[in-house]
Amino acid sequence: MKAQTKPQKSVAAKQQNSMSELDRYFVNVYGSKRWSELREALEKPTEHVAWINPFCDFQEQTASRLLGEEKIFDASVWKLVRYSDKFSFMVQRDDVPSDIKVNMPPPAPIGLRQLHSHYVLDGASPLPAISLRAAPGSRVLDICAAPGGKSLVIAGGLFDVETSGAKSMLTSNDRSQPRRDRLLQVMREYIPAELKFQGILSVTGVDATLWGRSPATCGCFDRILVDAPCSSERHIVHGSSGSSWTHSRLKRDAKLQGQILQSAIRVLNPNGGRLVYSTCSIAPEENDEVISKIINNSRLAKGLKILDPLVELQHEALGGLLQGVERTKYGAIMLPDKSKYGPLYWCVMEKTISGAAGTAWLESESDSDSENQSGESSEGQEET
Ligand SMILES: C[S@@+](CC[C@H](N)C(=O)[O-])C[C@H]1O[C@@H](n2cnc3c(N)ncnc32)[C@H](O)[C@@H]1O
Numbered sequence: 001m002k003a004q005t006k007p008q009k010s011v012a013a014k015q016q017n018s019m020s021e022l023d024r025y026f027v028n029v030y031g032s033k034r035w036s037e038l039r040e041a042l043e044k045p046t047e048h049v050a051w052i053n054p055f056c057d058f059q060e061q062t063a064s065r066l067l068g069e070e071k072i073f074d075a076s077v078w079k080l081v082r083y084s085d086k087f088s089f090m091v092q093r094d095d096v097p098s099d100i101k102v103n104m105p106p107p108a109p110i111g112l113r114q115l116h117s118h119y120v121l122d123g124a125s126p127l128p129a130i131s132l133r134a135a136p137g138s139r140v141l142d143i144c145a146a147p148g149g150k151s152l153v154i155a156g157g158l159f160d161v162e163t164s165g166a167k168s169m170l171t172s173n174d175r176s177q178p179r180r181d182r183l184l185q186v187m188r189e190y191i192p193a194e195l196k197f198q199g200i201l202s203v204t205g206v207d208a209t210l211w212g213r214s215p216a217t218c219g220c221f222d223r224i225l226v227d228a229p230c231s232s233e234r235h236i237v238h239g240s241s242g243s244s245w246t247h248s249r250l251k252r253d254a255k256l257q258g259q260i261l262q263s264a265i266r267v268l269n270p271n272g273g274r275l276v277y278s279t280c281s282i283a284p285e286e287n288d289e290v291i292s293k294i295i296n297n298s299r300l301a302k303g304l305k306i307l308d309p310l311v312e313l314q315h316e317a318l319g320g321l322l323q324g325v326e327r328t329k330y331g332a333i334m335l336p337d338k339s340k341y342g343p344l345y346w347c348v349m350e351k352t353i354s355g356a357a358g359t360a361w362l363e364s365e366s367d368s369d370s371e372n373q374s375g376e377s378s379e380g381q382e383e384t
Contacts (some may be wrong), residue, residue, distance in 0.1 A: 005139075022236065022245040029284065034337070040239045041337040048104050049321070050090040050118040051126060051149070054156045054190050057113045064091065065110075072105050072117055076189040083317040086157045087130065090118065091320060107189075116189045121149040122335045123155075123321050123341030128278040129153035131312045131348050134223045141221040143208045143264050145172035146179030148186035150227055159195055171221075173204045173211075180205055209259040212266025219336050223274050224264045228257040228290075232279035234336075234343060250283055257290045265300055270313070274307075278346040282335060284328070287345040291330040303353035306330050309346055 030280060037167045050073075052066065066072045073090055082088040092102060107116040129150040134140045134157050142151045151172040158168045172187070174180045184203055189198065195201050208226075211217055231250050235241035243249070261277055268275050279286050295301050309332040313322060322341030325332050331347030 012140065021247065022233065025247060025250075026233075026282070029282075035338040038335055039237065041341070042282075043336070044336070045101075045133045046122050046234070047092075047336075047340050048120050049123040049126075050104060050120055051076075051153055051156075052088045052090065052118050053115055053190050054086050054088075055153075055159075055190065056113065056115050056117060059335065066117055068119035070108075070110060070117070072108055072110075074105075077102050081317045083130070083315055084157075087126070087153065089126070091123065091352065108289075109189075113192055115192065119149055119152055119186075119190065122280075122344070124339070124344035125149055127313060127318075127334075127344065128151045128225060128227060128276045128346040130157075130318075131276050131309065131346065132172075132223045132225055132274060133312060134158045134168075138222045139169040139220060139269075140171070140223040140225070141211075141264070141267065142170065142172045142225045142227070143211065143260065144174060144227050144229060145203075145225075146173065146174035146176060146183040148183040150225060152186065152190055154193075154223075154225065155191055155201065159191075159201070167200075169200050171202050171204055173206055173208065175205060175207050209256070209263050212263040213245075217267045219267065219269050219273075221267050221273065222269045224268050224276075226261055226264045226275065226277045228260055228277065228279050228286075229253065230257065230284060230286050232280050233282050234280065250285060253281075254283075254285045254290060257286055258293055261290060261294060262300060265294065265304070265351070266310060268351050270303055270351050273351045275349050275351070276346055277331075277349070280343050281345065282343045283332075287333065287347075288329045288331065291347050291349075295330070303351045305350050305352065307348040307350055309348050312348065366377070 014329045023035070023039070025198045026039070029035070030038060045082065067075045067078065067090075077093060077096055079093045081091055096102065104120050107118050107120070109115065124148075130153065132140070132154060134154050134383060136158060138158060140154055140158060142154060145151045151170065155170055158170055172183060174183055180203060186202065187201070231245065231253050232241060233245065236243070236245045257277075257279065264275055277291065281287060291306070294304070295306070310322070310325065310327070321341065322334075322339075325334050326338065328345070331345055333345045334342030336342050
């Protein structure tokens with residue numbers, strides 16, 4: 001065995017310390033038996049599904065063509081699950097022995113438009129995007145959007161090339177330039193160019209904690225997805241995150257999540273706007289406790305109603321995906337020791353302030369909330 005150099009030793013020692021801090025923390029949260037099962041499940045590779053791109057030319061038939069004449073998916077391994085004509089996905093068949101690891105076929109450009117056939121994502125990932133219920137005509141903000149899997153799922157339900165005049169709008173925002181570059185590439189590969197040119201689909205680089213600052217954006221989104229940056233313990237356990245776990249970092253993440261959520265609530269339409277908050281963290285401090293702080297803030301909670309996170313998902317097509325889902329105080333969580341997919345936490349809320357003019361309520365709060373805003377400056381906006 002090769003001897004470790006001094007810097008290698010100190011990195012290994014740091015990771016070791018951080019792992020034991022992580023273990024101690026989660027034993028307290030889940031108890032030692034559940035944590036050891038959950039940790040083992042987190043160490044395994046992520047289970048993926050394929051979202052079928054409804055923008056490919058042959059729309060409804062796309063999914064079955066992928067199994068049939070296109071032969072991208074082998075029908076003895078994959079099966080098609082159809083939630084609606086805008087949302088279908090491919091999952092591994094139940095009769096494929098679980099010890100056989102089959103690789104997801106890579107996306108391929110197909111049809112006249114040469115758009116990519118499918119997008120590979122964790123099986124739990126589409127659920128927050130579906131729960132938004134964005135329909136043609138909705139103005140949607142995906143406030144932490146890169147690399148873009150959930151934006152694609154939203155766009156699929158929102159736009160129809162034929163009915164793009166329905167005044168739907170999707171703003172996919174992310175502060176990180178490299179991740180935004182990836183998001184722009186995903187949009188180019190999956191979404192027809194005509195939607196981008198009409199200015200109804202845009203990519204922006206604003207600091208999400210600052211969205212609520214601009215009177216121009218107050219109350220103007222009917223649907224908002226806050227898929228917040230989080231500790232992402234699975235990546236830490238896999239050693240792929242490039243950072244180590246500490247409780248102080250978790251607390252910083254939770255603070256940022258609260259700031260982003262507050263900012264998003266300010267730009268949510270007060271007449272029936274819907275917001276979904278999600279993370280891939282398994283820590284209650286980054287999930288229910290972030291929601292709890294909002295609920296206990298009388299100004300922010302005004303008109304906000306927490307909805308049953310599973311109601312929107314009661315559809316036979318989603319039964320397989322939702323297996324093992326657990327309710328939490330405010331939302332739902334999928335943890336990979338009980339479920340095939342995840343981790344994923346999500347909470348669905350709606351804002352209705354009867355009789356309130358959109359901006360009046362928002363303007364009255366903005367000053368007193370300013371101490372909660374991050375001091376970081378926003379980046380410029382760009383269009384796809
Ligand atoms: C969980 S990832 C989003 C994944 C994405 N929703 C998807 O489905 O592909 C969180 C994202 O938040 C972005 N982010 C972190 N802090 C931010 C901030 N203050 N403002 C905007 N975006 C931020 C990160 O760059 C990261 O891309």
